[in-house]
Amino acid sequence: MRRKGRVVSRVPLVRGLSRSSPRPLRETAEPLVFKDPSFRRSLALFRAFMREQDDPDGCYSLLARDAADQVEAYGGALSGRTVVDVGGGSGYFTEEFRRRGAYAYLFEPDVGELGAKPPDGAVVADGYLLPLRDGVADVAFSSNVLEHVADPQTFISELARVTRPGGLIYVSFTNWLSPWGGHEWAPWHYFGAERARARYRRRTGRDAKHTLGENLFAVHIGATLRQVRARDDVEIVSARSRYWPFLAETVVKAPGIREFATWNLLLILRRCPP
Numbered sequence: 001m002r003r004k005g006r007v008v009s010r011v012p013l014v015r016g017l018s019r020s021s022p023r024p025l026r027e028t029a030e031p032l033v034f035k036d037p038s039f040r041r042s043l044a045l046f047r048a049f050m051r052e053q054d055d056p057d058g059c060y061s062l063l064a065r066d067a068a069d070q071v072e073a074y075g076g077a078l079s080g081r082t083v084v085d086v087g088g089g090s091g092y093f094t095e096e097f098r099r100r101g102a103y104a105y106l107f108e109p110d111v112g113e114l115g116a117k118p119p120d121g122a123v124v125a126d127g128y129l130l131p132l133r134d135g136v137a138d139v140a141f142s143s144n145v146l147e148h149v150a151d152p153q154t155f156i157s158e159l160a161r162v163t164r165p166g167g168l169i170y171v172s173f174t175n176w177l178s179p180w181g182g183h184e185w186a187p188w189h190y191f192g193a194e195r196a197r198a199r200y201r202r203r204t205g206r207d208a209k210h211t212l213g214e215n216l217f218a219v220h221i222g223a224t225l226r227q228v229r230a231r232d233d234v235e236i237v238s239a240r241s242r243y244w245p246f247l248a249e250t251v252v253k254a255p256g257i258r259e260f261a262t263w264n265l266l267l268i269l270r271r272c273p274p
Contacts, residue, residue, distance in 0.1 A: 107125040
């Protein structure tokens, strides 16, 4: 990821991000219990994914609403919170957080991913080195980015650094052995990345967007969980399949099987006090 910090559209980034004027996080009286979502929800997401190329707005708007629901289920209403969206592409998640009253800011390393109309205040910035002070965010959010960085643990360290003690860290990623692990050339990645990329080119007449070892990396659930559990700056609130409608936490507890069956791992982390 590139080390940049350029504001694409200038707004006062210090609003909600300055230590001198913090907005208190509303704590819930009792811990929230996140229930497995419905079959209807999973089916709607699956249908949206299948139409991603034809209707990206519909697909990613639905995914953004779903992710915001998950954040609120674990951390309460987003209104008045400061949310840092790292690697959020063209800003669907950022815009949804803002619609819910959050002070949300997008940090994206690739100008090409921002699209023609990125959210106001979007910053071209390296996820390994965010241009933010320590502990400025109530929520650090990263959707489907971890498999695109060469050093996932450094990336998570940066998310933890910018999150205040007690704040929420949302990290999801498509694990390599998931049926979708090869992204646009899945599921042929099971037969080797180069063979899958060659097949994609023959079928479409163009090169695949992702190349293993360059902008896509083989991230595994077991190794990631062990590394996160060994950290002293975060604790795991939940490790679950992001899209499953049942037994979403149970499947992640099954070594071996989880690498194929989870599809997409969602980690809800809590920032520990220093």
